[in-house]
Amino acid sequence: MLYSEKVMDHFRNPRNVGEIKDADGIGEVGNAKCGDIMRMYIKVKDNKIADVKFMTFGCGSAIATSSMATELIKGKPIEEAVKLTNQAVVEALDGLPAYKLHCSVLAEEAVKAAVKDYYDKHNISYDKDKYCAGDCACLVEHEHALEKAKKTATKSATRKTTKQTKATKTATKNKAKSTAKKVQHKK
Amino acid sequence: MIYLDNAGTTKMDEQVKQTMLKYFDVEYGNASSLHSIGQRAKEALEQARADIAKVINAKPNEIYFTSGGSESDNQAILSIARMGKLNNKKHIITTKIEHHAVLHTMEKLEKNGFEVTYLDVEKNGIVDVNKLKRAIRKDTILVCVMFANNEIGTIQPIKEIGQICKAKNITFFTDAVQAVGHLPIDVNELNIDMLSMSAHKFHGPKGVGALFVRRGTPLFSLIEGGAQENNKRAGTENLAGIVGMTTALKIANKEMDKTNKKLIKFRDKLIKELTKIPHSILNGDAEKRLANNVNICFEGIEGESLLLLLDDKGICASSGSACTSGSLDPSHVLLAIGRPHEVAHGSLRLTMSKYTTADEIDKVIKEVPKIVEYLRKMSPVWDELEKGERKHVI
Secondary structure (H helix, E strand, O other): OOOHHHHHHHOOOOOOOOOOOOOOOEEEEEEOOOEEEEEEEEEEEEEEEEEEEEEOOOHHHHHHHHHHHHHOOOOOOOHHHHHOHHHHHHHHHHOOOOHHHHHHHHHHEEEEHHHHHHHOOOOOOOOOHHHHOOOOOHHHHHHHHHHHHHHHHHHHHHHHHHHHHHHHHHHHHHHHHHHHHHHHHHO | OOEEOOOOOOOOOHHHHHHHHHHHOOOOOOOOOOOOHHHHHHHHHHHHHHHHHHHHEEEEHHHHEEHHHHHHHHHHHHHHHHHHHHHOOOOEEEEEOOOOHHHHHHHHOOOOOOOOEEEOOOOOOOHHHHHHHHHHHOEEEEEEEEEOOOOOOEEHHHHHHHHHHHHHHOOEEEOOOOOEEEEEOOOOOOOOOOOOOOHHHHOOOOOOEEEHHHHHHOOOOOEEEEEHHHHOHHHHOOHHHHHHHHHHHHHHHHHHHHHHHHHHHHHHHHHHHHOOOOOOOOOOOOOOOOOOEEEEOOOOOHHHHHHHHHOOOOOOOOOOHHHOOOOOOHHHHHHHHHOHHHHOOOOEEEOOOOOOHHHHHHHHHHHHHHHHHHHHHHHHHHHHHHOOOOOOOO
């Protein structure tokens, strides 16, 4: 199957679709030229995401990741919500096909864009480097998203290889120890 | 299930299946073998060749069996290119709306010193023959124009192109994969020098096709090995597939008029009803079009999500959106007819067959508007269009 059951569920029954008329922050990322646009509205109360809604123009993954992202940040303190990673969204959805990972990156950036908008509107300072404003040129944004998706895939592959290398090293060490013991014994 | 992706592939005809069966375990001989079972296979192979040739008014020794449309396309183009290189002539004319099997082969040739002119098409998805004429140079070796486009179904001016090429003594190859079995084709009347076909587009099996090469036109083998296909295509023949293809083509040819009459009515009804949806547009000429093809763009929504929701309703269709092609760009055909990216992403292609019923068409007419409305409600693009923050394009 192209998509997991969880993805299909969030696609068929997306949570938190709609708009918030008096939103405290609105973030829009992506570009119609690329075929994916996500818009996220947040309502902030006591520094927490009191309410969140989204609208998305895009494929099954785009709609599912938007839906999941809103579920993951609802009720959370802003500082926590803004730390949402695309990996977390993908894991929560039981995975996405590799060529669809960039949609999850867009979801992460939509959250950041909404929070950035909230900070801007309320004159709250923040580290500008950490926020993708969602106004990058289409190709740059997608390349950025693809790069990140690649990194995510490589990271988990590297983790596997590091584990294997460590295991092999330990095994070799142990073998050397036992061989040394044997030699000693022989002596 | 309502299957409306027949341009993608078709259901095999029951008669075709029955005809093929004995070639698996009764008449399973290798047509190159000397013994009786082999010789019977050879007979069946040559009969199939003669039958296919008859349908398109070619000679049996002008038909070569391949693994399908892509292989035939590759072999045709690369053969003429190789001949051209030997004669130091390196210009090819083709169109922007060809299938990727043609376009990627052209790109490969460009990397090897060939110059390729990719003709634009008019807004209706049809090549302008005057532009083609003007593109011809002294070193043009090949004109390659598809018979009918797979995405938008538009039928190209093959007869005129054939005449032009004959007058200028340039080889004319047409990728007729979507046309064979659906439109009458006479390679002599149309002055076609090379033509490709694929069985699974006309209710035959997948994995088998043919290439017509007019006597006198150069042909080089792509696959080296045994002496099959007069040394032009090595490999033990897929006899079951070839016999299947032949049966399928004979049936399709016989039923063509009846099927087309029925499908034209369905097609026109679908177009009429679905373009009632606000801000939608038909892609490609409404009349110079395959009877089985409907392709419409809906502004403000994306194709894959449309297809998934249709699939949930048991309707199988396809789209030209980037998401469905795995690239960043939507269909090159829709872009070639002038659709902006964001509109091309919202396309729906419905391709029917002789098995399509009136009830199925009515169900599609009922479901598509509901799904488009649902997706528009959650689309920020549609929101901007409705609020006037973005200008409607269609």
